[in-house]
Each structure stands twice: as C-alpha cells, then as structure tokens.
Ligand SMILES: Nc1ncnc2c1ncn2[C@@H]1O[C@H](COP(=O)(O)OP(=O)(O)O)[C@@H](O)[C@H]1O
C-alpha cells in the first residue's frame with residue numbers, strides 16, 4: 440500500500456472536527472447520550488445508604504458508562520460520509536488527490552477524539568460526584584481499580600469499533616437520520632455485552648476482559664479495510680449503483 | 681488532454697457515447713449541450729470521479745486509468761456544478777482545507793492569492809453560508825485555483841447566476857485564459873461558449889460537432905449575402921445567375937435579395953459590379969451572420985427529427 444499523507448489526514452480531521460462542533464444536531468446528540476447514560480447510575484449511587492452498599496458488590500456500576508463510547512461516536516461517524524454527500528461537499532473533496540484511506544482515517548479520528556474526550560470527561564465527573572456526595576461506604580464499593588482500568592482501556596476500543604461500523608453504514612446510506620439510527624442499532628450488541636457484564640451475568644473476570652479486548656482489537660484492525668472496501672467513489676458521487 | 685471513443689453507461693442508460701476530442705495546452709474548450717446531454721458525467725469521468733464504460737482518455741498528459749487517479753487529480757482541478765462549500769466554515773477555512781489536501785507549500789500565501797484572484801479578500805472570514813450564490817461560485821473558483829491546475833474543469837460555472845454575477849465569472853475566466861490555463865468548460869448557454877471558448881464541441885449524448893465558433897457556423901450554413909437596392913430589379917435572375925461564387929438567389933422583400941454564396945470574397949465584388957452595370961442603386965450589401973444559437977438549434981432540431 441502506498442504511504443498515507445499525514446498532512447491530508449490531518450486536513451480532513453481538522454475540517455470534520457470543526458464541522459461537528461458547529462453542527463447543532465450533532466452537538467446536542469453528543470450531549471444527550473452521556474446524560475442518559477450517567478444520570479441513572481448517578482441517582483442510584485447517590486441515593487444509596489451506606490448499609491446498602493454491599494448490594495453493589497456484584498454489580499459494576501462504572502461499566503454502564505461504557506455505553507457512552509459505544510454510542511456517541513456512532514452518532515458522529517454515521518453522519519460523516521452521508522452528511523457530506525447530502526450537502527454536496529463530498530464531490531469537491533474527492534476531486535483532490537486525497538486517497539480513500541486518508542479520507543476515512545481522518546474522518547474516523549475526528550469522530551474518535553471528541554467521543555473519547557466526552558466519555559472520559561463524563562466518567563471523571565461521575566467519579567467526582569461519587570467521591571464527594573455518596574454515602575461514606577458507597578464510594579469504595581463503586582470505585583474499584585479493575586473497573587477503572589477497564590473503563591480506561593475499553594473506552595477507545597469500543598469507540599473505535601462503533602466508528603467503523605457507523606462509517607460502514609454511512610458509506611451505504613442515502614440519508615443522515617437513517618444512517619444514525621442504523622448505527623445506533625449496530626452499537627446495541629456492544630451495549631448489551633456491557634450491560635450483561637455490569638450486571639454480572641457475564642463474570643467480569645480478567646479472561647472476559649482479555650477476550651473482549653482481543654475481539655475489539657481485531658474488529659478495529661479490519662475496520663478500516665472493511666469501510667475502505669465498501670467506499671465506492673462512483674456510487675457516492677452519482678448516487679446509484 | 682484528449683478523449684478517444686469515450687463512453688459512459690449507467691446500467692442500460694447512456695450518459696454520453698463515443699466522445700472523441702483533443703484539447704491543446706492553454707486552450708479554452710467549450711462543451712455545449714442541453715440539460716441531460718452528458719456534460720457533467722463527462723467532466724466526472726475525465727476528473728477521475730467515475731470510471732468510463734469504454735474508450736480511453738489522457739488528462740494533463742496522463743492516461744486515464746484507475747491507478748493514475750491521484751497523479752491526475754494532483755494536476756487538475758474541478759469546479760463542480762454546485763459549489764459544495766462547507767457552509768458552516770468561513771471562506772478561508774474552506775480554502776485552507778483544500779490547500780492542505782493538495783499539500784501546497786506555503787498554503788496561507790496561496791489561499792490569499794486565490795482569494796485576491798476572485799476579488800474576495802474582504803469576505804475571507806465570512807461563513808460561506810452567509811454568501812450569495814454568485815460569491816459562493818467565486819469561492820469555488822478560488823478553491824479550484826489553489827493547486828495551479830494544468831487543466832481546469834468548470835461545470836456550468838454561471839448556471840443560476842444573475843447577469844451581473846455571471847459577467848464577473850466570465851471576466852475571471854477571461855483572466856485565466858490570458859494566463860494560459862487550459863480550461864474545459866461546460867455550459868448550456870450559447871453566448872457563454874461563444875464569448876469564452878476558443879473551440880466548442882456540441883454534445884447531445886454523442887458529439888455533434890467540434891470547431892471554432894466561426895467554423896461551426898460556416899460548416900452548418902451556406903453563407904449568404906444580403907443585398908438591398910432602391911428599386912426592385914427588373915430581371916434579377918439575369919443579374920445574379922452565373923456570377924462567380926454565387927450559387928443561387930431568392931427574393932427577400934421588395935428590393936432585397938439573398939444570395940447563397942460559396943465564397944464571399946469572390947461573390948461580393950462581382951455582385952456589386954453586376955448591380956452597378958444594370959444601373960441599380962445599391963443601398964447595402966452585407967454578409968448575413970448566423971449566431972452559434974442557429975447552429976445549436978439546427979443540430980438539436982436535426983436530432984429531434986432523427987428520433
Ligand atoms: N447516476 C446516474 N444514473 C443513471 N443515469 C444517470 C446518472 N447520472 C446521470 N445520468 C443520466 O446521464 C445523462 C447525462 O447527465 P448529465 O451528465 O448530468 O448531463 P448534463 O450535465 O449535460 O446536464 C442524463 O440523461 C442523466 O439522466
């Protein structure tokens with residue numbers, strides 16, 4: 440494969456970030472999903488009395504919040520190709536020397552960085568609230584080192600896979616809303632696994648973590664190739680097959 | 681740039697067929713045709729956005745093959761039918777992104793020059809969404825100038841613009857032409873092709889004719905001399921028949937005659953001499969001009985009849 444130009448990847452990345460920041464429907468969506476995913480656990484944890492904290496022993500409250508990196512980037516990445524197509528900006532970009540993989544990589548990074556940032560931010564906010572406001576013995580029951588590590592490691596891995604899946608949908612879709620809805624559906628398996636682990640239906644062991652990480656790494660590795668293979672210049676420009 | 685029997689089909693539908701032409705360096709080549717003639721599809725094919733179904737082409741000296749896409753796109757630029765600007769971004773932000781995609785050295789400098797070239801320096805920091813259609817078209821033109829293209833494709837650069845905005849775009853294109861940029865311009869507007877182009881190809885799915893605007897006229901229509909005399913001639917046939925360069929004549933109102941001629945330089949002096957010899961008072965004698973519009977309508981008409 441020919442070498443990718445960092446400069447062009449960066450140009451796409453910068454441009455997309457700017458676009459996401461100024462697109463109201465995207466920023467609103469990026470705000471609502473984290474709120475939905477953090478309010479419920481926050482209320483549960485903050486209203487828990489000290490004596491009830493033992494009930495948390497078999498749950499992993501923190502892991503619920505991995506739903507944020509699974510869903511937020513899907514919303515953005517699903518927009519990134521069909522959105523450009525709908526507003527007619529894809530054709531001029533494709534007339535430049537930019538290679539397919541440079542374009543896709545720049546777009547994926549532009550979805551990854553803000554999503555991961557939002558996920559970590561909300562997570563930090565959650566931890567701070569628990570430390571400050573939860574009943575005395577609740578905080579140590581909720582905040583456990585393995586869960587913290589899992590949060591840190593799985594946030595980018597989950598976000599990565601969601602992005603490739605959403606971009607795959609975005610290259611084939613003809614409408615932004617439909618693409619976003621489909622991308623949400625595509626992220627549901629990840630969310631389901633997260634919930635099962637959080638509820639301890641799937642044991643949150645080191646083995647589980649290793650298997651999940653290996654699976655996500657593999658998916659992320661083939662993600663770019665998969666999207667690249669479905670990215671059909673001609674169809675994207677002329678809107679037919 | 682050249683195209684050799686180039687065709688593009690979408691499924692069973694033919695967008696353009698068997699298109700062959702050559703464009704020389706520094707030439708402004710017009711692609712003229714009604715809506716749906718295949719102009720945009722041709723530009724996209726030559727601009728490496730879509731693959732032709734058959735035939736071959738050379739763009740900026742490079743064979744039009746999938747593996748040469750990046751190399752060709754480096755040397756050309758395309759101003760598509762709709763400007764396709766990022767409306768939430770400022771003019772400068774739009775241009776900077778493309779300067780980076782072209783990997784231009786000293787991008788800030790180039791952006792500034794491109795903006796100056798289209799007289800937009802004062803709107804540089806306005807969001808594109810706030811610009812009028814004409815200004816957006818100029819931003820798109822500036823964007824197409826960033827990489828100093830060897831071949832510049834302009835797809836209907838003035839469609840939908842008011843006459844003033846269209847004139848400004850014409851002047852910009854004229855400026856590029858003087859600088860020796862090779863331009864491939866599509867339009868459905870005849871006066872635009874006539875005004876801007878060195879040569880014109882008339883396309884309606886297939887190429888109908890290629891040539892300089894003047895030549896197209898000559899090839900399609902017999903030249904005519906329009907003669908006006910004060911009093912109707914008694915025996916016009918005797919005056920006009922057999923004159924060198926004159927093929928025939930017909931009456932055109934009282935005292936008016938239209939001569940079909942093969943060679944104006946021969947026919948005009950001969951006709952004047954013959955008229956003077958019969959004692960007629962010649963009021964005027966002139967070559968009747970056909971506009972490109974006549975050529976165009978005749979071609980499109982012929983096609984309608986052929987269907
Ligand atoms: N993606 C497509 N699928 C099917 N037909 C198409 C497609 N794009 C263009 N065409 C057809 O090709 C012909 C030429 O279109 P186009 O190149 O846009 O014409 P022009 O630019 O001269 O108006 C039209 O008849 C159009 O319907």
Ligand SMILES: [Mg+2]
Nearest residue numbers: 719720761836
């Ligand atoms: Mg067109």
